[in-house]
Amino acid sequence: MLHEYRDIISKLKLDNAHFAKIFERHNELDHKIADADAGRDHISDAELDALKKEKLKLKDEAYAMILAYKKEHSL
Template identity: 45%
Template sequence: MKTKECNKKVKRMFPEHQELIHKLRHDDPHFAKIFESHQELDKEIAQLELNPVNLINDDIDSLKRKKLKMKDEIYKILSQNAQAG
């Protein structure tokens, strides 16, 4: 997946928290790591889904669940920081 496409996905993920995401990616190493891992996993899933043979692959479902857990953690951190800020 191209970086530009990935950036568009990120902007659509939590549009109300774009400034906070930018700040936390710069200031919070834990958040930055989770955020980057989420993006990398998204790219990996997209690549796997390009091959029709992989569409019935249980590994993709597992990766999607892992990505969703990361997204939940990202949202939790964003919510905590939004309330504190």
């Protein structure tokens, strides 16, 4: 997720528990979605759609936090 901000993400994961939680949940969802897409996990289309929407929401929230960090630190 957002690999171009790797340094900021590392810093935020250490300094911001909420960001760390968002990042961890996003990765969990990414693995669940990949398992479903590969046929390793069987979930309904509706469940898969809900996971994808939640993952996108978390990514948007994390991105907003990254942008706020960049602005706050003049990066």
